[in-house]
Amino acid sequence: MQPEPTYNEFVLKFGTVNGSGSASANLLCAKTLFRMGIPVSAKNIFPSNIQGLPTWYEIRVSEAGHTARRDGVDVMVAMNPQSYKRDAAEVVPGGLLIYDSTFERDFGRDDIHVVGVPIARICAEHWTDTRQRQLFKNLLYVGALIELIGLDNEVVEAGIAAQFRTKPKLVEPNVKALHLGRDYVRDHIDVSAAVRARKANGTDGKIMMTGNEAAGLGAVYAGATVATWYPITPSTSLVEGFENHAEKLRRNEDGTLNAAIIQAEDELAAVGMAIGASWNGSRAFTATSGPGISLMAEFIGLAYFAEIPLVLFNVQRGGPSTGMPTRTQQSDILTCAYASHGDTGHIMLLPGDPGECFTMSVDAFDAADRYQTPVFVMSDLDIGMNDWAIDALEWDDARQPDRGKVLDAAALDEIEEFARYRDVDGDGIPYRTYPGTHPEKGSYFTRGTSHTDTGGYTEDGRIHAESLERIKRKVDGSAEHLPQPVITTRSDLSRIAIVNFGSTDLAVREGLEQLEAEGHVLNHMRLRAFPFSKAVKDFADKHDYLLVVEQNRDSQMRHLLLAEADIASTKLIAVPNMDGMPLTASFVRDAVLNAMQDLPEYKDALTSRISAE
Amino acid sequence: MTHILKPQFRHPNLRTNSVGLTRRDYEGVISTLCAGCGHDSVTAAIVEACFEMEIPAHRVAKMSGIGCSSKTTNYFLNRSHGFNSVHGRMPSVATGANLANRDLVYLGVSGDGDTASIGMGQFCHAVRRRVNMLYICENNGTYGLTKGQFSATNDRASRNRKGMETPFDSIDLCNMAIELGAGFVARAFSGDKAQLVPLIKAGLHYRGFALIDVISPCVTFNNHATSTKSYDYVRHHNQMVGRLDLVPEQEEITAEYAPGTSTDVTLHDGAQMRLSKLDISYDPTDAETALPVLERYKRKGEIATGILYLDDREQDLHDLIGTTTKPLNEVDADTLCPGSDALAAINDAHR
Numbered sequence: 015m016q017p018e019p020t021y022n023e024f025v026l027k028f029g030t031v032n033g034s035g036s037a038s039a040n041l042l043c044a045k046t047l048f049r050m051g052i053p054v055s056a057k058n059i060f061p062s063n064i065q066g067l068p069t070w071y072e073i074r075v076s077e078a079g080h081t082a083r084r085d086g087v088d089v090m091v092a093m094n095p096q097s098y099k100r101d102a103a104e105v106v107p108g109g110l111l112i113y114d115s116t117f118e119r120d121f122g123r124d125d126i127h128v129v130g131v132p133i134a135r136i137c138a139e140h141w142t143d144t145r146q147r148q149l150f151k152n153l154l155y156v157g158a159l160i161e162l163i164g165l166d167n168e169v170v171e172a173g174i175a176a177q178f179r180t181k182p183k184l185v186e187p188n189v190k191a192l193h194l195g196r197d198y199v200r201d202h203i204d205v206s207a208a209v210r211a212r213k214a215n216g217t218d219g220k221i222m223m224t225g226n227e228a229a230g231l232g233a234v235y236a237g238a239t240v241a242t243w244y245p246i247t248p249s250t251s252l253v254e255g256f257e258n259h260a261e262k263l264r265r266n267e268d269g270t271l272n273a274a275i276i277q278a279e280d281e282l283a284a285v286g287m288a289i290g291a292s293w294n295g296s297r298a299f300t301a302t303s304g305p306g307i308s309l310m311a312e313f314i315g316l317a318y319f320a321e322i323p324l325v326l327f328n329v330q331r332g333g334p335s336t337g338m339p340t341r342t343q344q345s346d347i348l349t350c351a352y353a354s355h356g357d358t359g360h361i362m363l364l365p366g367d368p369g370e371c372f373t374m375s376v377d378a379f380d381a382a383d384r385y386q387t388p389v390f391v392m393s394d395l396d397i398g399m400n401d402w403a404i405d406a407l408e409w410d411d412a413r414q415p416d417r418g419k420v421l422d423a424a425a426l427d428e429i430e431e432f433a434r435y436r437d438v439d440g441d442g443i444p445y446r447t448y449p450g451t452h453p454e455k456g457s458y459f460t461r462g463t464s465h466t467d468t469g470g471y472t473e474d475g476r477i478h479a480e481s482l483e484r485i486k487r488k489v490d491g492s493a494e495h496l497p498q499p500v501i502t503t504r505s506d507l508s509r510i511a512i513v514n515f516g517s518t519d520l521a522v523r524e525g526l527e528q529l530e531a532e533g534h535v536l537n538h539m540r541l542r543a544f545p546f547s548k549a550v551k552d553f554a555d556k557h558d559y560l561l562v563v564e565q566n567r568d569s570q571m572r573h574l575l576l577a578e579a580d581i582a583s584t585k586l587i588a589v590p591n592m593d594g595m596p597l598t599a600s601f602v603r604d605a606v607l608n609a610m611q612d613l614p615e616y617k618d619a620l621t622s623r624i625s626a627e
Numbered sequence: 628m629t630h631i632l633k634p635q636f637r638h639p640n641l642r643t644n645s646v647g648l649t650r651r652d653y654e655g656v657i658s659t660l661c662a663g664c665g666h667d668s669v670t671a672a673i674v675e676a677c678f679e680m681e682i683p684a685h686r687v688a689k690m691s692g693i694g695c696s697s698k699t700t701n702y703f704l705n706r707s708h709g710f711n712s713v714h715g716r717m718p719s720v721a722t723g724a725n726l727a728n729r730d731l732v733y734l735g736v737s738g739d740g741d742t743a744s745i746g747m748g749q750f751c752h753a754v755r756r757r758v759n760m761l762y763i764c765e766n767n768g769t770y771g772l773t774k775g776q777f778s779a780t781n782d783r784a785s786r787n788r789k790g791m792e793t794p795f796d797s798i799d800l801c802n803m804a805i806e807l808g809a810g811f812v813a814r815a816f817s818g819d820k821a822q823l824v825p826l827i828k829a830g831l832h833y834r835g836f837a838l839i840d841v842i843s844p845c846v847t848f849n850n851h852a853t854s855t856k857s858y859d860y861v862r863h864h865n866q867m868v869g870r871l872d873l874v875p876e877q878e879e880i881t882a883e884y885a886p887g888t889s890t891d892v893t894l895h896d897g898a899q900m901r902l903s904k905l906d907i908s909y910d911p912t913d914a915e916t917a918l919p920v921l922e923r924y925k926r927k928g929e930i931a932t933g934i935l936y937l938d939d940r941e942q943d944l945h946d947l948i949g950t951t952t953k954p955l956n957e958v959d960a961d962t963l964c965p966g967s968d969a970l971a972a973i974n975d976a977h978r
Contacts, residue, residue: 221977237963239955240726263965270951274726279752283719290723295956406974409967449688449708450731461711470630
């Protein structure tokens with residue numbers, strides 16, 4: 015007799031060939047599980063390649079809501095002989111491996127269930143066209159999963175119908191392929207997986223979206239009208255997200271568009287155009303990844319020193335150099351915080367999921383206009399390109415864009431003298447005008463050379479020093495108005511905390527739960543912006559140790575906390591991760607326990623231990 | 628002190644144009660370039676052209692990069708916003724500015740280093756995107772601010788002050804712009820104001836990318852006897868192939884030059900131009916036949932000036948990408964933000 019399966023807590027992974035059409039079948043599985051009411055996350059682990067190399071798709075299914083990546087695969091759909099060996103090795107004991115048994119294969123694992131479905135043979139029997147034979151293989155394995163792990167047949171079919179809404183003729187053959195897989199398993203296979211899916215109600219009010227689409231959509235909602243960019247993985251889909259939504263939401267009756275989207279000749283031109291448009295009063299942005307930031311550096315310094323609003327989305331990937339273009343990292347923190355030569359310091363927003371990519375996209379435009387300076391939205395490949403289950407997006411119709419201190423013609427008439435860089439209000443933020451506003455007043459000369467408060471060229475060292483100090487004061491003044499850290503005090507007595515930011519948050523939170531179950535209670539602060547606000551410093555003051563979990567080698571955020579929040583170096587424990595994969599809870603747990611070995615008084619810092627003893 | 632405001636004092640009876648501005652209102656701060664610099668003559672020609680065109684000065688955006696030429700945007704049109712950006716990158720900044728507000732007049736001033744070397748990529752792409760702007764390259768074949776290095780437009784036959792030759796061929800910006808699809812391409816000499824002012828006017832009227840490559844001698848580093856960009860050399864080798872004159876509105880177009888040598892052109896904004904062919908073998912409206920003729924002049928060491936190419940289709944970037952006819956920076960926030968109902972529909976599509 016088979017033991018009762020575990021429901022709705024498992025990892026389903028697909029090993030396929032890049033360019034074989036598997037991506038839409040895999041997304042169909044993820045969406046089906048999501049629509050069955052189970053929280054999921056889907057991670058695309060892909061090569062920098064168009065066709066032929068191995069690619070993977072991992073779905074974490076968790077009714078408990080643990081949708082960070084998890085090691086160990088419960089159900090592996092191994093469709094690529096190139097990666098059979100490593101795919102089989104990843105399956106947990108008692109797990110399931112499904113493969114195309116047209117050519118039978120011994121996987122050398124007697125501790126897992128191996129299910130062979132002669133997928134290629136069945137397709138060859140039903141279709142003659144080579145392309146169809148290839149594409150429908152993907153639907154066959156989806157069909158097999160209906161029987162093997164309980165994907166809901168109706169939900170899958172509804173998903174297919176939705177996918178081919180505009181090409182209804184394709185529904186029938188896809189459903190046919192689906193049923194061929196399903197029925198083959200029903201008639202020939204007698205295996206019960208240790209894990210199964212069943213309908214639940216854990217996704218009410220939730221949607222599935224990538225961070226790049228959300229950020230692009232945020233730019234539409236923020237009123238951005240100019241998007242200038244150069245294609246680079248993993249940021250490309252961000253501007254495409256903006257473009258797709260703008261196409262639907264910004265079209266005028268005469269067929270023209272209330273947006274301009276330019277694919278530039280390189281990243282230098284992309285950021286130059288965004289700066290030109292911003293200078294001229296449009297909300298403009300560019301999206302890129304690490305190598306693009308390096309190329310944009312000179313222009314970023316211009317925007318900083320000439321005080322031009324600028325929004326940059328940095329969807330980070332593995333560096334340095336070309337690095338790992340299709341893997342995730344958080345390794346541009348210092349590069350962006352101090353981008354460009356000379357003294358600079360930039361605002362960074364740190365979204366933790368696609369939902370925050372949407373809200374922080376809007377916030378970034380407000381901050382850029384308010385502080386007249388570059389603002390980086392520091393996303394990464396994991397958030398940007400993967401589908402996350404998040405709360406439905408919300409919009410307050412009363413929200414108006416904060417365009418900051420801009421003088422129109424009427425305001426110019428009111429004042430005696432306009433001085434572009436004069437600190438009139440004492441907050442370091444000067445007033446600006448758009449070109450063409452007033453026939454007599456308000457014009458000024460924008461330059462990257464040192465300038466007086468009216469924009470005139472100067473080599474006066476005193477004026478130069480004053481400008482640098484004012485600009486720093488201006489940017490520092492943003493700290494309390496940017497998204498504040500999310501602080502979770504799991505125990506008032508705990509003297510140890512994890513500090514993290516961005517896409518690692520689900521793994522950190524799951525790791526904290528695991529640690530607590532083992533008796534280690536740590537507090538938690540997720541940073542959401544730089545420069546750091548007082549709340550960050552206060553949190554640090556309340557703890558003896560801060561374990562800074564981040565996905566880069568050099569513990570860049572730790573450096574920033576050290577330098578900019580003035581936190582003692584002995585207090586900041588580096589917990590780096592740099593393998594390019596989305597973080598797991600087990601990494602967090604192990605790294606924390608490991609780090610605590612080195613803390614002389616760590617036992618005293620663990621409150622539940624104390625109380626337990 | 629290198630930012631010198633001009634005295635406000637002016638003659639009380641200075642003539643004003645129809646927008647109520649005097650010639651002085653089109654000037655800028657005092658030039659800090661070397662006495663006799665060709666660029667200052669270009670500045671004067673810009674002031675003259677804008678005054679005569681009666682452009683509301685504040686509706687012009689002055690764009691530039693880095694170098695002696697790029698500094699000059701400070702020396703004219705004080706009532707305009709100016710943007711002295713980074714080296715070689717003015718085209719992208721101008722493109723972005725133009726995207727934000729299609730209704731302003733964009734006047735870019737650059738040099739041969741800024742355009743033909745560090746900025747070559749951006750220049751080419753601004754041309755092919757048909758950015759609606761007048762791009763003036765003040766071309767002196769040398770890097771002045773860094774004291775006399777060869778630039779990429781320096782002719783191979785042209786030696787520097789120390790008698791050194793460059794081993795490399797020069798880049799001809801006009802030929803390149805014609806090939807890349809610029810609609811208006813002209814070459815001029817800074818020492819010939821009579822030729823330059825009408826070209827600037829026509830370039831400002833033109834809708835699309837207009838280039839004027841102005842040979843503008845560097846008196847300090849490239850005005851010696853062995854230079855092909857000296858005042859003397861250009862004066863003696865200047866061959867005007869086509870002339871473009873603005874026809875004042877009140878003048879009826881009746882005059883006929885020699886048959887087949889003169890055409891009247893009406894630009895997009897209604898401005899009337901008279902195009903006169905001074906070299907009968909040269910047709911500035913046909914890129915295919917024009918380029919070989921230009922090459923012939925070049926081989927003879929002569930400088931073909933005047934209007935070199937004119938495409939009367941006058942398409943600009945906004946036409947090509949279909950943006951709204953209103954300046955994007957004037958579209959109100961409520962129109963731009965789709966609101967909560969649209970977001971609810973987007974949420975539904977992601978369940």
